[in-house]
Amino acid sequence: MPLQVSYQDSFGLDTPVQANWGTGTGLFPAITLNVKQFDSSIGELQSVHIDLHSSATGSLKFESRDSTAETVAGSIGATIVLERPADKTTLLTGTVAANTSDLVSKYDGLTDFSGTSGRTYANLSASGDRTLDLNSESPDFSMFVGTGTLAFPTSAVGASGITGAASIASALRTFAEADITVTYTYHPLLVSVPEPGSMGLLLVGLLCFRRPGKNSSKAC
Secondary structure: OOEEEEEEEEEOOOOOEEOOEOOOOOOOOOEEEEEEOEOHHHEEEEEEEEEEEEEEEEEEEEEEOOOOOEEEEEEEEEEEEEEOOOOOOEEEEEEEEEEEEEEEOOOOOOOOOOOOOEEEEEEEEEEEEEEEEEEOOOOOHHHHEOOOEEEEEEEEEEOOEEEOOOOEEEEEEEEEEEEEEEEEEEEEOOOOOOOHHHHHHHHHHHHHOOOOOOOOOOOO
16 A cells, blocks of 8 residues: 655745745845655655645735725735756746725825725735646656755745825735645555464474484474
């Protein structure tokens, strides 16, 4: 029966990190998500399942200063890119967004991000999963076999914004998190174990085998 073993790593899960990270600039210019390779000494690898979980959280607020009523659309989102360790080409991409839409009145005279012409969203969030399944015929399959660790370069780019009014005051913040889980399905190596009956016969044979001596006259 096939067995499974999984390895997981994440960034931004315990402590929210503002996008953009892993893009070569900023506080976190280079980020990798690390998972162990499959050790072929424990069995024969049959398949690899990769799950990239992406999430974006944040806040937005706006005040329409138009002289007419307008529909204002807002979004807090991010795009997570997981790259191959060897050549840094894209392996998986996850894009998530939490969207808002509000019909607001003409400017109510106060830029307080509330009232009839403004809105404030303090906690917006969105998440999603992208998966990839590999078998022995897949080009990426072989890189998962070994005794080391795979370090996947990973980045998060904010995809947030506010549109709708010609004249608008706005502010937003976006945080992004990425989580990878790699599951290996494999057939374990078979280990030959003597059957109980054969072990008993072997024990009897060892007990019966004695070096002949001058007092030895009895055989098993």
